Amino acid sequence: MSAESGAARRPTTARWRLWAFVPLVLLVGAVALAGGTGAPVTELVRSNPPPADEFAIRRVTFEPGEIRIRVTNPQQADLTIATVTVDDAVVPYELDGPGTLGRLRSATIVVPFDWVQDDPITVGVTSSSGIQTTEAIPAAVETPGVSGGSILGYGLIGLLVGVVPVALGLLWLPTLRQTAPEWLAAFMALTAGLLSFLAVEALSEALTLQAALPSAVGGAGVVLLGFALSYLTLTLLSHRLGRGSAGSAGPLRGLALATLVAIGIGLHNFGEGLAIGSSFALGELALGTFFIVGFMLHNVTEGLGIAAPAAEDGEAVRFSRLAVLALVAGAPAILGAWLGGFFTSDILAVVFFAAAAGAAAEVVLEVVRFVARKAPGGLTSPHVIGGFLAGLAVMYATGLLV
Amino acid sequence: MAGVPLIRFAAGAEGGVERFAVHDQAALGHASMIGDQVPAPGAPGALDSLLLPTPPLPHEPGRVREYRLQAIDREIEVAQGVHFAAWTYNGTVPGPVIRATEDDLLRVRFVNGGAHPHTIHFHGIHPANMDGVFEVVDSGDEFTYEFPARPYGMHLYHCHTTPLKKHIHKGLYGAFIIDPPEPRKPAKELVMVMNGFDTDGDGENNFYSVNGKAFYYAKYPIEVRRSETVRIYLANLTEFDLINSFHLHGEFFRYYPTGSTDFFEYTDTVMLTQGQRGIIEIDFHHTGKFMFHAHQSEFTELGWMGFFDVVD
Numbered sequence: 001m002s003a004e005s006g007a008a009r010r011p012t013t014a015r016w017r018l019w020a021f022v023p024l025v026l027l028v029g030a031v032a033l034a035g036g037t038g039a040p041v042t043e044l045v046r047s048n049p050p051p052a053d054e055f056a057i058r059r060v061t062f063e064p065g066e067i068r069i070r071v072t073n074p075q076q077a078d079l080t081i082a083t084v085t086v087d088d089a090v091v092p093y094e095l096d097g098p099g100t101l102g103r104l105r106s107a108t109i110v111v112p113f114d115w116v117q118d119d120p121i122t123v124g125v126t127s128s129s130g131i132q133t134t135e136a137i138p139a140a141v142e143t144p145g146v147s148g149g150s151i152l153g154y155g156l157i158g159l160l161v162g163v164v165p166v167a168l169g170l171l172w173l174p175t176l177r178q179t180a181p182e183w184l185a186a187f188m189a190l191t192a193g194l195l196s197f198l199a200v201e202a203l204s205e206a207l208t209l210q211a212a213l214p215s216a217v218g219g220a221g222v223v224l225l226g227f228a229l230s231y232l233t234l235t236l237l238s239h240r241l242g243r244g245s246a247g248s249a250g251p252l253r254g255l256a257l258a259t260l261v262a263i264g265i266g267l268h269n270f271g272e273g274l275a276i277g278s279s280f281a282l283g284e285l286a287l288g289t290f291f292i293v294g295f296m297l298h299n300v301t302e303g304l305g306i307a308a309p310a311a312e313d314g315e316a317v318r319f320s321r322l323a324v325l326a327l328v329a330g331a332p333a334i335l336g337a338w339l340g341g342f343f344t345s346d347i348l349a350v351v352f353f354a355a356a357a358g359a360a361a362e363v364v365l366e367v368v369r370f371v372a373r374k375a376p377g378g379l380t381s382p383h384v385i386g387g388f389l390a391g392l393a394v395m396y397a398t399g400l401l402v
Numbered sequence: 403m404a405g406v407p408l409i410r411f412a413a414g415a416e417g418g419v420e421r422f423a424v425h426d427q428a429a430l431g432h433a434s435m436i437g438d439q440v441p442a443p444g445a446p447g448a449l450d451s452l453l454l455p456t457p458p459l460p461h462e463p464g465r466v467r468e469y470r471l472q473a474i475d476r477e478i479e480v481a482q483g484v485h486f487a488a489w490t491y492n493g494t495v496p497g498p499v500i501r502a503t504e505d506d507l508l509r510v511r512f513v514n515g516g517a518h519p520h521t522i523h524f525h526g527i528h529p530a531n532m533d534g535v536f537e538v539v540d541s542g543d544e545f546t547y548e549f550p551a552r553p554y555g556m557h558l559y560h561c562h563t564t565p566l567k568k569h570i571h572k573g574l575y576g577a578f579i580i581d582p583p584e585p586r587k588p589a590k591e592l593v594m595v596m597n598g599f600d601t602d603g604d605g606e607n608n609f610y611s612v613n614g615k616a617f618y619y620a621k622y623p624i625e626v627r628r629s630e631t632v633r634i635y636l637a638n639l640t641e642f643d644l645i646n647s648f649h650l651h652g653e654f655f656r657y658y659p660t661g662s663t664d665f666f667e668y669t670d671t672v673m674l675t676q677g678q679r680g681i682i683e684i685d686f687h688h689t690g691k692f693m694f695h696a697h698q699s700e701f702t703e704l705g706w707m708g709f710f711d712v713v714d
Contacts, residue, residue: 082483083441089703090432090481090609090616092441130484130601132608 051077053131056214058106058346060123060135061143061281062115069109069123069135073101074214080128084109087122104214115140143281146342154277154337161276161295162269162333167326169303176311184311185375186387191261191305192367193391198268199360201399203227205271206353213346222347226354227361230267234260234362252366253374254313255321258306262329264363265302268356269329273336274349281341298398301391302329309367312374435620436691436709441482442621452613453624455499455593455635461583463505467551471497473516473561473574480599481609481616481705489516489561489572495614496595496639497576500559502551504583513544520569521545523562524578525677527552534562554582555661556679558595558637571600571641573614577679579635582663589633589683590626596648596674596696596706598640607642610696610706619694619708628686628712635661636672637679646706647673648682649697655684671697686712 034041042048052075059070067086073079080100084093097107115121117140124134144150176187206223213219241256252260276295306325310317339348372379379385432440459465471491478495480486491497502508514520518541523534528549531537539545561574577593597614598607609616626632638646649671656666658681672680686692695707 080483083481085704088700090441090705092432092435092439126481126484126601126608128483128485130480130486130599130608132602 050129051075051079053077053079053127053129055079055081055125055127055133057123057125057133057135060137062140063142063145065112065114067111067113067115067121067123069111069125070106071101071109071125071133072106072214073103076103078102081107081109081125082128082130083126084111085124085126085132085134086111086113086115088124117141144341150341151338154341155334157276157280157292158273158331158334158337160292161299162273163326163330165296165299166265166269166303166306166330167323169300169305170307170310170322170326172304173307173311173317173322176307179311182376182381182383184308185371185377185381186383186390187304187308188312188367188371188375189384189387190301190391190394191308192364192371193388194301194305194395195261195264195360195364195367195391196388197392197395198265199357199364201395202268202271202353202360203357205275206350206357209346209353210350213350222350223354226351227358229358230355231358231362234263234359237263238362238366253309253370255310255317257312257366257370258308258310258325259328260366261306261309261363262325264356264359265305265329266332267352267359269299269302270332270336271349271352271356273333273338274340274352275336276333277337277340277342278349279340294398298395299330301394301398305391309370432617432620432703432707436623437621440617440621442615442617443479443482443484444615444618446622449613449615449618452494452496452499452595453592455501455577455579455591457591458501458579458581458585459503459506460585461503461505461581465503465506467502467506467508469498469500469508469510470513471510471522472513473520475516478573478614480601480611480614484601484609484616486599486601487572489518489520489569489574491522491574491576495573495575496597497559497574499577499579499593499635501579501581503581504552504554506551508547508549508551510547511544512539512547514539514541517541518563518569520561520563520574522547522559524549524559525557526578526580538563551580554580554663556635556637556658556681557660558639558677558679560639567641570639571598575639577635577637579661584663586633586663587631589631591633591635592624593635594637594648596636596638596640596646598643598646598701600642605642607640608704610640610646610701610704612706612708616705617707623691623709623711625711625713626686628689628714632682632684632686632710634682634684635679636674636682638674638676640676643698643701645673645675645698646701647671647697649695650682650684650710651693652688652690653684653686653692655682657682673697686710688712689714 055071056074057069058072061068078100081095083090085091091111091113094110095107096110098105101107109125119140120136120138121140122134122136124132126132176184207220210220210223238252238260241252306329371384375381375384474490474493476488476490476493477485478488488495510522512522519538521534521538532547532549537545557578557580559576559578561569563569577595594612596612598610600606601608611618636648640646654668654670656668657672658666660679661681689712692710692712693707694710695702
């Protein structure tokens with residue numbers, strides 16, 4: 001009897017599962033109908049406005065006797081490159097890529113041009129419909145190419161602003177281990193503060209950068225995607241790490257928490273490296289000693305942020321573990337600097353800044369959860385509140401240096 | 403800095419001289435480009451109907467000169483690959499050259515085939531009701547302008563419907579020549595209407611030209627003979643920019659403001675405001691390729707340049 005009813009139910013279930021495809025098939029039909037009728041439905045209302053026919057100028061680079069302009073078609077309709085101007089003069093050019101760009105297709109315009117070092121310069125690309133898109137470059141400087149020197153240079157910049165300060169900050173670990181519990185809680189709160197600062201900073205950067213992207217590829221959605229991706233990945237990771245160390249899903253602590261903080265900071269430093277590399281390559285940034293020193297001071301607090309949860313363990317941490325933490329948190333700056341220095345990176349930068357924000361937010365949550373349960377006096381103790389605010393203040397103050 | 407890296411443009415070139423020539427061309431861009439290297443729209447001879455006026459007729463008071471002008475909305479190529487939604491008289495920008503001898507009876511039938519109301523406003527002396535200001539011709543309508551041609555000189559005509567800036571810069575203008583009763587001495591006659599095109603509608607010209615196509619006479623130099631006087635009927639119909647100018651290389655010319663016959667300036671550069679015009683007469687001393695262009699460098703590099711190829 002029961003076997004019979006089970007057998008009778010199964011085909012019904014299968015049928016209803018098949019039914020799931022019906023809306024999809026109908027959708028394909030409806031799309032074909034709407035798209036294939038020739039006169040678009042919108043014509044009933046009014047004719048469409050003409051396309052903007054503006055190019056997205058993605059990257060302008062300068063080589064001796066040559067300007068290279070990377071353009072993308074950000075719109076639905078095709079876009080044709082007709083003439084190219086430099087400082088309001090029509091110039092001869094060659095194309096590396098198609099002259100007529102489909103949606104989101106790109107081409108590089110190569111202009112032989114005797115540009116003047118350090119002078120502002122404006123390049124323009126005019127479509128076949130006569131619409132001119134211009135990009136003003138504040139100062140023309142040669143874009144470094146891929147060479148031994150520039151690879152080493154960007155690598156060193158990444159090392160100096162990423163790895164070195166984090167490693168130095170980690171050296172506070174022995175001192176922190178001797179600290180009274182309420183003061184350790186204060187330093188943990190400071191970690192939460194500085195991570196909150198980084199999260200907000202990264203999110204703001206991601207939103208600013210996405211606004212400059214062609215609208216078709218950008219959008220705040222990309223930011224949310226990057227944010228959610230890293231936030232949820234780290235949630236999953238912290239869950240695993242927490243189960244591994246304590247056997248139960250308690251709050252993450254000790255070295256495991258320090259690792260998570262390092263990952264969050266590492267993602268942020270990747271974005272930071274990307275931004276430094278690309279701004280420097282494109283001549284938007286004067287990367288002097290002062291700037292690098294500023295970044296070092298700014299980032300040394302990140303090392304402190306990793307050291308604080310590690311100190312809570314109370315037992316000695318192997319030097320190699322510390323080195324790994326420093327690399328996880330700092331080395332992404334090197335990768336970022338290379339990527340930003342040598343490649344177009346605008347979409348990547350948005351995704352990574354968003355990911356950095358998501359990671360930092362998740363780690364803040366972990367740290368706060370830890371402090372709430374373990375710190376003497378919990379979240380409302382003056383040490384914790386003061387530590388959090390101090391974290392924000394320190395990041396702000398050292399941020400003024402860069 | 404300029405010299406060294408550009409040598410790669412000379413790939414395949416052998417010997418220092420050739421290498422230098424290739425380098426020059428790449429580095430200097432349009433300023434040193436002539437002939438086939440120049441990106442310019444239009445086929446050879448495409449602008450001849452605008453450049454070469456019909457010959458003048460002898461003085462014969464009361465003779466009727468009939469023209470038919472039709473307003474046509476049309477997309478034209480104003481620079482290599484750049485299309486502009488123009489309003490034209492008879493399909494070209496500038497419109498056709500209208501020519502009469504003083505005291506001819508000019509009869510211009512205007513048919514408005516465009517989508518907007520238009521008129522023709524002639525410069526010169528005529529009755530108020532032939533002025534093309536109040537007699538607005540609606541789309542599909544027509545109007546015949548009729549008046550005696552005077553005074554002799556170099557004039558122009560354009561649409562006078564408001565908004566003026568829009569109706570003029572879209573392309574509704576042309577040269578209007580009235581020959582003196584006493585004929586000017588024989589010459590190779592050319593008409594040059596200086597203009598600009600605001601292709602993206604921001605109130606600034608994106609391209610400049612004479613007779614409507616940027617860099618056209620750099621691609622196709624105008625061939626003239628040294629033994630022959632070159633007479634240019636020059637008019638400025640540039641919108642947005644207050645002035646335009648004409649500068650000739652390697653030679654001086656006589657400039658007759660508004661086409662006077664008894665007054666000229668001997669110079670190599672003249673400046674004309676919007677609507678100003680005159681006649682240039684050149685007697686070339688040398689053969690060779692001589693550049694002419696606006697002396698506003700910006701206009702030059704945005705299309706208003708060309709060459710005379712002076713031959714024996």
